[in-house]
Amino acid sequence: MSISKNNLILYIGILIFGIAAPFLFPAFKVQLSILCVLIVLATTWNIQGGEMGYNSFGNILFYGLGMYLCASVQVGMFFPLAEWTESGGEKTFVHTPGQFFQGMAVGLVVAAVVPTIVAGLIGYSILGLRGHYFAICTLGLGVAAGEISGGIEIIGAGQGFTTPPFPDVGNLESRGEFFYFLSFFVLILTFIAVRGIYSTRFKLILNAIRDNEDKAEAMGIETMKYKIVGWMISAFFCGLAGGIMGGLVGYIDSTDVAFDGREMGVFMVLMAILGGKGTLWGPIIGATVFHIFKEGFWTFFLGWQYVALGVLIVVIVIYFPEGIMGWLREKYPQRFGEVIDEKDRKAQVELK
Amino acid sequence: MISVQACLDGILLGILFALIAYGMALQWGVMNIINIAQGDLVILGGYIAYFMYLYGIHPAWGVIVSPIIMYFVGIAIYKLVINKVVDRDLFISILATFGISILFMQLMNFAFGADVVLANSDYGTTMLFNSNVVLPNSKIFSAFISILFAICLVIYMKKSKLGRAIRATAQNARAAKILGVDTEKVYAATFGINAALCGVAGALISITFTIHPYMGLPYTIRSFMIVIVAGLGNLPGVAMSGMGLGVFEEFADYILGTEFRIGSVFLLLVLILVYRRFKLSRKREYLK
Numbered sequence: 121m122s123i124s125k126n127n128l129i130l131y132i133g134i135l136i137f138g139i140a141a142p143f144l145f146p147a148f149k150v151q152l153s154i155l156c157v158l159i160v161l162a163t164t165w166n167i168q169g170g171e172m173g174y175n176s177f178g179n180i181l182f183y184g185l186g187m188y189l190c191a192s193v194q195v196g197m198f199f200p201l202a203e204w205t206e207s208g209g210e211k212t213f214v215h216t217p218g219q220f221f222q223g224m225a226v227g228l229v230v231a232a233v234v235p236t237i238v239a240g241l242i243g244y245s246i247l248g249l250r251g252h253y254f255a256i257c258t259l260g261l262g263v264a265a266g267e268i269s270g271g272i273e274i275i276g277a278g279q280g281f282t283t284p285p286f287p288d289v290g291n292l293e294s295r296g297e298f299f300y301f302l303s304f305f306v307l308i309l310t311f312i313a314v315r316g317i318y319s320t321r322f323k324l325i326l327n328a329i330r331d332n333e334d335k336a337e338a339m340g341i342e343t344m345k346y347k348i349v350g351w352m353i354s355a356f357f358c359g360l361a362g363g364i365m366g367g368l369v370g371y372i373d374s375t376d377v378a379f380d381g382r383e384m385g386v387f388m389v390l391m392a393i394l395g396g397k398g399t400l401w402g403p404i405i406g407a408t409v410f411h412i413f414k415e416g417f418w419t420f421f422l423g424w425q426y427v428a429l430g431v432l433i434v435v436i437v438i439y440f441p442e443g444i445m446g447w448l449r450e451k452y453p454q455r456f457g458e459v460i461d462e463k464d465r466k467a468q469v470e471l472k
Numbered sequence: 473m474i475s476v477q478a479c480l481d482g483i484l485l486g487i488l489f490a491l492i493a494y495g496m497a498l499q500w501g502v503m504n505i506i507n508i509a510q511g512d513l514v515i516l517g518g519y520i521a522y523f524m525y526l527y528g529i530h531p532a533w534g535v536i537v538s539p540i541i542m543y544f545v546g547i548a549i550y551k552l553v554i555n556k557v558v559d560r561d562l563f564i565s566i567l568a569t570f571g572i573s574i575l576f577m578q579l580m581n582f583a584f585g586a587d588v589v590l591a592n593s594d595y596g597t598t599m600l601f602n603s604n605v606v607l608p609n610s611k612i613f614s615a616f617i618s619i620l621f622a623i624c625l626v627i628y629m630k631k632s633k634l635g636r637a638i639r640a641t642a643q644n645a646r647a648a649k650i651l652g653v654d655t656e657k658v659y660a661a662t663f664g665i666n667a668a669l670c671g672v673a674g675a676l677i678s679i680t681f682t683i684h685p686y687m688g689l690p691y692t693i694r695s696f697m698i699v700i701v702a703g704l705g706n707l708p709g710v711a712m713s714g715m716g717l718g719v720f721e722e723f724a725d726y727i728l729g730t731e732f733r734i735g736s737v738f739l740l741l742v743l744i745l746v747y748r749r750f751k752l753s754r755k756r757e758y759l760k
Contacts, residue, residue: 175563246742248749252506252562256696260741263689267735382574389567427582430575437568438556 135308142300149296153368155411156303160310160361161384162391162403164354167314169389170397171323172350173330174247178258179358180385181265182239184378186231186359187366188275191283193230194223194367201274217287224367231363232356239355243348250333259381266379281372299368306364310357311404317353318400326350330398386433394436396445405444477605478722484607486718487615488673488680490711491622492691493698495669501704502642502662503558508569509549511691512576513667517542517674518683519584522591525678531591534675535617539668546667550660558659573688580685591678614676621672625665626707638662642705690734697741700748 142149161183168174195201198219215223242261249257275281286295317323325346328336337343362378372378379385387410395406418425442450496510507513520541521534553572557565599606629635640648641658649655677683698717702709717740724736 175566245746245749248753249745252566253700253745253748255563255566256506256693257742257745260693260738260745263693264735264738264742267738268732271729271731271735382577386570386574393567424578424582426578427575430571430573430578433571433574434553434568437564437571438553441560441564 138304138308142297146293146296149293149300150368151411151415153296153300153303153364155408156300156307157361157365157368158387158391158411159404159407160303160307160357161388162395162407163310163314164357164361165388166392166397166399166403167317167326167350167354169392170399170402171318171326171330172347173333174347174351175255175389176258176351176354177255177381177385177389178246178261179354179388180262180379180381181258182235182355182358183362183365183384184262184265184269184374184380185235185238186362187372187378188269188281189234189359190224190227190231190363191281191366191372192275193227194220194284197223197226215284215287220284220287223284228360228363231359233359235355235359235362236352239352240348243351244344247344247347247351259385262379262381262385266375266381269379270374275372280374280377283366283370283372285370286367299364303361303364303368306357306360313353313357315400322346322349327398386429390433390436392443393441394443396443396447396449399443399445402443402445409444474726475723478726479719480605480607481611482719482722483715484611484615484718485721486715487618487711488676488714489691489694489698489717490714491618491669492673493695493702493710493714494622494625494707495666495673496692496695497699497702497704497710498638498669499662499666500699502638503554503659504562505554505558505565506562506569506696507666508566508692509573509576509688510666510670510695511688511693512573512580513542513546513670513688514674514677514691515683515685515688516545516576516580517671518591518678519580519674520671521675521678522584522589522683525591531675531679532613534591534678535672538671538675540671542671542674543664543668546664546670547660549667550663554663555656555659573692577685577688584685586685588682588684589678590682608680610680614680617676618673621669622707622711625669634658634661690737693738693741697737697744701744 141152145152161179165176165179168176168179192201194215198215246254246257246261269275286298325336325341325343328339328341329343329347333343366372366378369377391406391410392403393406394410395404396402417428440447492510492514496507499505499507517534517538520538521531524534524537525531549572553568554565557568629639637648637653637658638661640651640653641655641662645655648658674683694717698710698713701713701716717737720740721733721737725733728736
C-alpha cells in the first residue's frame with residue numbers, strides 16, 4: 121500500500137483534526153464518538169454491500185452481539201451477572217477505575233472475536249444465498265436475534281441491561297474523552313484495515329463476485345472462502361463498534377438499542393448508499409453528512425423524525441442511488457483517474 | 473386436547489396468512505418486487521376496520537370498506553414510489569419499500585397511538601369436544617371470508633380481461649407490451665389488488681387478533697416465507713404452507729412461550745432459506 125504525498129497530507133490533517141476535535145468542540149464529544157462508530161459501521165457494511173454485492177441487513181447482528189458481550193464481560197468479570205441485571209443497574213456494585221478499564225479491554229476483545237467466529241460459522245450457510253434471499257434472510261437474522269435476546273433473563277430480557285457506569289476518576293470530562301478516543305482509535309484501525317484490503321487482490325476478488333459470481337467461480341476463485349472472510353472482517357469491526365456504543369449509551373435494550381434493525385441496521389445501509397457504494401471514501405462522507413443532517417434537523421422534526429427518515433430512505437434510494445461519490449465521479453471523471461476521449465464525448469453529444 | 477386446539481387455531485390463522493401471501497406472490501410474480509411494507513398495509517387495513525368499530529359500525533363491514541380504501545392507497549404508493557423502482561435492482565426495491573414501511577409505521581403510530589387495539593365483533597365462541605376446544609366464531613368467520621376472497625380473486629384472474637393481462641405480464645412483460653397490454657396500468661392494478669387483499673386481511677386480523685402500529689414486519693416475513701416455500705403461482709401450495717406456518721406458530725407459542733413467538737417465526741425463515749440453499753446447491757453440484 122503506497123501513499124502519495126497529497127494523500128499523506130490529507131491523512132495527517134484528518135488525524136490532527138481528530139485528536140484536536142474533542143478540545144475544539146467540547147460540547148459535541150458524544151456526537152463525535154457516535155459519528156466515529158457510524159463511520160465504522162458504514163465502512164464495514166460497504167465491504168459486503170458495496171464491494172461484494174451482498175446487501176446485508178444483518179450486520180446489526182454482530183453489532184448487537186458485540187454490545188451485549190462487551191457489557192456482560194465487563195460486569196461478569198467482577199460481579200455476578202444475574203444479580204447485576206436484576207438490580208436494574210442500581211449502584212449495589214461499583215467498578216473501581218482499574219476494574220472498569222480492565223473489563224472494557226477484555227470485553228472489547230471478546231466483542232470483536234466472538235462475532236467474527238459467529239460470522240465464520242453461519243457464513244457458509246447464509247452466504248450461499250443470492251440477491252434478495254440474502255437480504256431478507258439477514259433481515260430475519262437481525263430481528264430474530266433481537267426478539268430472542270429480549271427473552272433471555274440473564275442479560276436483562278425485556279427490561280434492558282445497564283452497562284457499568286464510568287468510574288469516578290476526578291475529572292468530569294474524562295468519560296467523553298475516553299469514549300471519543302476509543303472510538304476514534306477504532307475508526308483509524310478500521311480505515312487502515314479497509315484501505316489495506318482495498319489495495320490488495322482481495323478487493324478485486326470481491327468485485328469479481330459482485331459483478332458475476334458464477335464467472336468468478338469458473339475462473340477458479342473459491343468465492344465462498346472470500347465471501348466468508350469478507351463477512352468476518354465486517355463482523356470484527358461491527359462487534360467492536362457495538363461494544364463501544366454499549367458503553368457510550370450506558371443502557372442496552374434488545375430491540376431498541378442493540379439489535380435495532382429498524383434504526384441502526386438501516387442507517388448503515390443508508391449511509392453507505394448516500395456516500396456511494398463501493399468506494400473507500402463514500403461511506404465516510406455519507407456517514408458524516410447523514411449524521412450532521414440527522415442531528416442538525418432532527419430537532420426540527422421533533423417527534424416526526426422517523427417519518428422524515430422513511431421519506432429520506434425512499435428519496436435517497438430512488439433519486440440518489442449512486443450517492444455523493446457517484447455524483448462527483450460523473451461530474452469530475454478526471455479526478456477519479458478516468459480518461460475521457462474528447463472526440464468520443466463530442467460525438468456522443470452530437471448524437472443526442 | 474391442547475394440541476387439537478393449537479392445530480385448529482393454527483389452521484384458521486394460517487388461512488389468513490395465506491391470503492396475505494397470495495397478494496405478495498401476485499406482485500412478486502408480476503412486478504418482481506418484494507414489498508417489505510406488505511405487513512404495514514395489513515395493519516393499516518386493520519385500523520380502518522377498527523375506526524369503523526369506534527364509530528359504532530360493526531367491524532365486519534370493514535371487510536368491504538377497507539379493501540376499497542386500500543386499493544387507492546396501493547395505487548397511490550405505486551404512482552409515487554414503486555413505478556420508479558420496478559425495473560431496477562431488486563435491492564433498491566427492498567430498500568425503498570423498507571422506507572415506506574418505516575414511514576407507514578410511524579404515521580400510524582402518530583395517527584392511532586401506540587396501543588394494542590382490537591375491534592370487538594361480539595361473535596361468541598364455538599365449543600367442540602365437550603368444550604375442551606374453544607374456537608372464537610370470529611376466527612371461523614375470518615377464515616371463511618379469506619377463502620371467499622381468494623376464490624373470487626382466482627376466478628377474476630382466470631376470466632376477466634384485466635386478470636388475463638396481469639397473467640400475461642407475469643409471464644413475459646415485453647411480449648405483453650408488444651401485444652398491446654398497457655403494462656404500466658397492469659402494474660398499478662396489481663399493486664392495488666395486493667393492497668386491497670392486505671386490507672381484507674387486516675380487517676379480519678383486527679377482528680380476530682390485535683393490531684399495533686409496529687406489528688407489520690412479522691406479517692411481511694410470514695408472507696415471504698409462505699411464498700418461497702410454496703413457489704410463485706402455486707395456489708394450493710400457498711394455502712397449505714400458510715396453514716402449516718399457522719400451526720407451527722401456535723405450537724411455538726405453546727411450547728416456547730409467547731415472548732419467543734415472533735423470534736421463532738424469524739428463525740424459521742432463516743432455517744428455511746438455509747435449507748433451500750443447501751437443497752439448491754446439491755442440484756448444482758454436478759456442474760463442478
